[in-house]
Amino acid sequence: MTETYYAGVYWPGRPEPLETYARRAEALFQGLASTDPSLATWYEQARSREAALLSRFSPDALSLQQLFAKTKYQPGEGELSFSAWNGSADDSSVINFSCGSPVPDAVDLCVWTPAARGLLSERSASQVLKAMVMAWEPEWGVVISDEHRDAVSEAGDVGTFIGWMTYFSRDRGPVPPLPDLVRVEPVQDRGTLVILTPERFTLSRPEHVALAEEVRVQLQRAGLLEPLGAP
Structure with missing residues (x-):
């Protein structure tokens, strides 16, 4: 049996200002970059690999705040839903986070999905999880x-x-x-x-x-x- 893994952190719905999400995301991407070189470069997810590779972004707070302000990343007022891909054909990873829902009992989350056939080690998995914890306080x-x-x-x-x-x-x-x-x-x-x-x-x-x-x-x-x- 081939098992497919993911890392996820979760917390009760916590609406925050867009600039706060941007600072948290900056901390997340900095933590991921220190974990592995394959997690240092990121692109907006798109419908095709070719389109995504044209959408590289800088994971600093100011750039992220401008990115998150796009209508397509705001499913509702004060909400944020964003996914990024590391652009690697051999070691593909996706990070996505969804937060800020005002609905009672809503769950905010951040999930990392590594390459399905990648060799997920204890070190890399624990470091990714810690980076997510430090960024989002789940x-x-x-x-x-x-x-x-x-x-x-x-x-x-x-x-x-x-x-x-x-x-x-x-x-x-x-x-x-x-x-x-x-x-x-x-x-x-x-x-x-x-x-x-x-x-x-x-x-x-x-x-x-x-x-x-x-x-x-x-x-x-x-x-x-x-x-x-x-x-």
């Missing part, structure tokens, strides 16, 4: 395969399951002691990152699945696996 985040998510969460409700890596903001509460194989590390003063395995987590390895279930039970008992925004 409540919860995860690095997981689509197949793993579907296996553990029928509805895919964010905040309620764990992946290869799972981030919990400090507002969610402390992470309890976990098995020795699991790495638990702070993300500055924002929260805690739980990494199940140093190698890429996969459903094809029974020991990975068993460890994930053991950790899930402990985190569930600690009250950390609740729907986003739950009191």
